[in-house]
Amino acid sequence: MWDYSEKVIEHYRNPRNVGKLDDADAIGIAGSLACGDQLKIYLKIKNNIVVDAKFQTFGCGSAVASSSILTEMIIGKSLDEVKKITNKDIADQLGGLPPEKMHCSVMGYEALEDALKNYDDYVDLDDLREEPVKEKIICQCFGVTENQIWDAIKHNGLKTVEEVTNFTKAGGACGRCKDAIKDIIDTYYKKQEKEENTSLSPAQKILKISKVIETQIAAELQKDGGDITLVDIDGSKVYVKLRGKCSGCKNAMMTLKGFVENTLKEAVDKNIEVIEVE
Numbered sequence: 001m002w003d004y005s006e007k008v009i010e011h012y013r014n015p016r017n018v019g020k021l022d023d024a025d026a027i028g029i030a031g032s033l034a035c036g037d038q039l040k041i042y043l044k045i046k047n048n049i050v051v052d053a054k055f056q057t058f059g060c061g062s063a064v065a066s067s068s069i070l071t072e073m074i075i076g077k078s079l080d081e082v083k084k085i086t087n088k089d090i091a092d093q094l095g096g097l098p099p100e101k102m103h104c105s106v107m108g109y110e111a112l113e114d115a116l117k118n119y120d121d122y123v124d125l126d127d128l129r130e131e132p133v134k135e136k137i138i139c140q141c142f143g144v145t146e147n148q149i150w151d152a153i154k155h156n157g158l159k160t161v162e163e164v165t166n167f168t169k170a171g172g173a174c175g176r177c178k179d180a181i182k183d184i185i186d187t188y189y190k191k192q193e194k195e196e197n198t199s200l201s202p203a204q205k206i207l208k209i210s211k212v213i214e215t216q217i218a219a220e221l222q223k224d225g226g227d228i229t230l231v232d233i234d235g236s237k238v239y240v241k242l243r244g245k246c247s248g249c250k251n252a253m254m255t256l257k258g259f260v261e262n263t264l265k266e267a268v269d270k271n272i273e274v275i276e277v278e
């Protein structure tokens with residue numbers, strides 16, 4: 001167990017200036033999601049004075065504490081003063097960090113350095129801002145947003161809540177956010193499947209329809225002694241022979257044909273029309 005100063009613990013429990021500045025004059029990034037730690041710092045600068053600063057981080061308690069105290073250290077300071085801050089200054093302000101955690105103060109320093117460099121170079125901030133406007137916090141314990149979780153899933157092919165926790169820390173404390181993380185994973189893969197389906201060639205579409213009928217629909221109908229035979233596919237029209245009834249349907253009013261059509265619409269293409277033949 002690491003030995004943390006009271007100040008580290010206090011800043012970790014009550015981090016200051018968490019979030020983003022939509023009208024930031026400079027944004028700096030350090031670390032990477034792939035390595036599990038990332039810090040993004042936003043600066044508002046007027047007349048060479050840092051008038052506001054905020055941060056978003058994926059990281060451990062030391063990363064949160066380092067980022068939090070860094071924002072306090074720079075707000076109200078001139079750019080000349082801010083440029084002199086080192087990672088040692090950050091660690092000193094926290095009353096020290098365990099040697100194994102010094103990288104967190106380095107990450108704070110690097111993000112600040114990156115922001116100042118971007119400000120000096122007049123980098124187009126639109127290139128640095130993430131595309132989504134919405135920044136909904138999913139994990140309150142770690143301040144992890146929906147976009148951060150989405151990106152982690154997308155970039156790393158994450159499929160389980162546990163994997164998301166390993167990469168972002170979201171879900172790793174009280175666990176209240178786990179259902180929301182699961183919803184994001186499900187939404188991501190449903191969206192991805194839809195995108196894959198829209199790019200299917202006619203031949204791939206026929207194969208997919210056949211596969212869904214065989215593995216999902218027939219299997220469901222056979223449980224109740226029913227069955228389905230695929231007769232023909234013509235564009236979005238799917239001709240089938242049906243037997244049995246829809247006792248397994250979630251909606252009691254749904255017909256057998258309705259069940260087949262809904263399943264194919266969901267799994268393959270919303271324009272599919274099922275036509276029952278004798």
Ligand code: FES
Nearest residue numbers: 139141173175177
């Ligand atoms: S809200 Fe995510 S672990 Fe507590």
